[in-house]
Amino acid sequence: MMRKYFMYVALLGSPLLAAQNKVGETSAYQQNWMSLEKENEALAFDADIQLSDAELRLDKKLFQIRKQFLDEAEKQKTPVYNLSFNEIKPLIESSKLFKIIRTMPKGGLLHTHSGGVTDMKWVVATARKYKECYVFDQKDNKDFIFGQLAFFEKGKVPKGFANLDKKLASDAHFEKELLESLTLKRDNLCSYNDYWIEFEKRFKRISLLLPYRPFFKEYYLKGFQDLIKDKVQHVEIRYVFDELYDFQHGKYPVKTSITDLQDIVKEIRKSDPQFSLKLIYSSFKFLDPDAIEKQLEMAFQLKKEFPDMISGFDLVADEAAGNSVNSFQKNWATLNELKKKYGVELPLFLHAGESNSIFNKNILDIALLNNERIGHGLNLIYFPKTMELVRKQGRLVEVSPISNQILGYVSDLRNHPARVLLSNGIQCSINSDDPSVYGYEGLSYDFWVAFVYWELNVKSLKKLVFNSIDYSSMNESEKKQAVDYLNKEWNSFVEKSNLALN
Ligand SMILES: [Zn+2]
Numbered sequence: 001m002m003r004k005y006f007m008y009v010a011l012l013g014s015p016l017l018a019a020q021n022k023v024g025e026t027s028a029y030q031q032n033w034m035s036l037e038k039e040n041e042a043l044a045f046d047a048d049i050q051l052s053d054a055e056l057r058l059d060k061k062l063f064q065i066r067k068q069f070l071d072e073a074e075k076q077k078t079p080v081y082n083l084s085f086n087e088i089k090p091l092i093e094s095s096k097l098f099k100i101i102r103t104m105p106k107g108g109l110l111h112t113h114s115g116g117v118t119d120m121k122w123v124v125a126t127a128r129k130y131k132e133c134y135v136f137d138q139k140d141n142k143d144f145i146f147g148q149l150a151f152f153e154k155g156k157v158p159k160g161f162a163n164l165d166k167k168l169a170s171d172a173h174f175e176k177e178l179l180e181s182l183t184l185k186r187d188n189l190c191s192y193n194d195y196w197i198e199f200e201k202r203f204k205r206i207s208l209l210l211p212y213r214p215f216f217k218e219y220y221l222k223g224f225q226d227l228i229k230d231k232v233q234h235v236e237i238r239y240v241f242d243e244l245y246d247f248q249h250g251k252y253p254v255k256t257s258i259t260d261l262q263d264i265v266k267e268i269r270k271s272d273p274q275f276s277l278k279l280i281y282s283s284f285k286f287l288d289p290d291a292i293e294k295q296l297e298m299a300f301q302l303k304k305e306f307p308d309m310i311s312g313f314d315l316v317a318d319e320a321a322g323n324s325v326n327s328f329q330k331n332w333a334t335l336n337e338l339k340k341k342y343g344v345e346l347p348l349f350l351h352a353g354e355s356n357s358i359f360n361k362n363i364l365d366i367a368l369l370n371n372e373r374i375g376h377g378l379n380l381i382y383f384p385k386t387m388e389l390v391r392k393q394g395r396l397v398e399v400s401p402i403s404n405q406i407l408g409y410v411s412d413l414r415n416h417p418a419r420v421l422l423s424n425g426i427q428c429s430i431n432s433d434d435p436s437v438y439g440y441e442g443l444s445y446d447f448w449v450a451f452v453y454w455e456l457n458v459k460s461l462k463k464l465v466f467n468s469i470d471y472s473s474m475n476e477s478e479k480k481q482a483v484d485y486l487n488k489e490w491n492s493f494v495e496k497s498n499l500a501l502n
Pocket residue numbers: 111112113351375433
């Protein structure tokens with residue numbers, strides 16, 4: 001028996017010794033596992049953030065609140081990962097998390113567009129107060145499309161337009177129909193072949209409305225007030241310049257929109273002195289280099305005249321349909337000359353990589369140009385060398401999660417490319433792109449979506465919020481003031497939330 005045991009030990013080792021070895025091995029394995037986890041964390045975009053005890057307390061609470069939300073959704077069999085934003089919107093609004101995120105200071109909104117800022121319900125309700133406002137209520141023709149809004153003098157109303165107020169008063173269904181034509185929802189999109197054609201129609205419908213000077217002033221005042229209510233302190237608009245007009249004066253010079261916006265900001269600052277605004281001169285990717293040459297001259301002229309208002313230059317519109325960033329090489333080559341000629345710098349803020357395709361190579365140009373921030377950058381993850389350059393050059397990707405879902409680039413938001421960027425140390429900020437067209441206001445929805453679907457924590461939220469000021473185009477002294485304000489707001493948010501969630 002004994003022999004048998006020794007034989008066993010000789011062949012297989014003592015059971016006791018084996019167990020001891022196993023513990024040792026597991027521990028080394030576990031140590032490696034933990035150091036690998038740390039090494040991964042050290043590469044993340046928010047690795048430099050150290051949370052205070054109060055922030056850590058809030059972090060635990062928010063983690064629990066998200067867990068409760070997801071557990072409840074599971075219990076109710078609500079497929080939260082497979083719903084479009086429009087479907088999940090009521091659920092977001094009734095969630096405890098949304099109430100907290102609404103009170104969170106968001107810093108700056110770095111990526112939004114003229115025409116995409118203000119709530120469409122408000123647009124319709126306000127437009128109808130103008131007796132000179134009309135709506136095109138016929139089938140699309142070569143000049144106008146159904147739902148297009150415009151102002152006309154009496155006697156000069158084109159065929160097919162009805163007075164907006166009268167139309168809304170006489171046809172009970174029309175308001176709903178009109179609002180549907182002004183907003184874009186993913187659940188409707190399934191029946192469209194091209195999201196962008198529908199998307200751009202929304203802008204066409206208000207394109208004659210916005211340049212009407214009295215309406216213009218109301219529109220931006222309301223848009224900024226909504227953002228302030230949602231705790232946004234700074235806004236940068238991709239701005240497509242248009243001549244404002246009214247019927248007393250006719251057309252105004254382009255710069256009137258800038259001086260009017262300055263007046264609106266001045267007015268807002270009386271009650272919210274922290275609020276600031278910058279405009280990014282935006283033209284279109286579907287224009288040719290000769291047209292862009294003129295646009296760049298114009299942008300430099302405006303920047304020279306309004307250095308505190310104009311921050312840079314961008315080209316917008318569907319990247320799949322428009323010209324590549326690379327095809328404007330000739331234009332980019334003139335930037336240095338223009339800089340000398342006007343004595344001001346005009347950095348680029350290009351939309352690039354708003355695409356799922358590797359054949360769209362717009363992102364390659366970014367690392368070669370003086371491009372401070374990247375709009376969307378969704379396909380950046382497929383170009384690892386460029387991703388590394390973008391990280392090393394310290395550029396920021398402006399991420400707009402809800403927009404990306406509505407325009408069909410991402411379905412299940414857990415699979416948003418920004419998660420890859422964040423874990424690889426690429427700096428990002430959260431943006432809303434065109435909330436009015438997507439049927440919501442403010443920035444809270446995008447933060448909610450990012451927090452829930454990307455499993456963020458207070459550390460990553462804080463970094464995203466502060467990035468939006470750090471990477472803004474404010475000058476150093478404006479930035480310092482903005483960061484001071486944000487710090488105070490952030491600390492008070494943490495303190496108040498901790499108290500409220502006790
Ligand atoms: Zn955009």
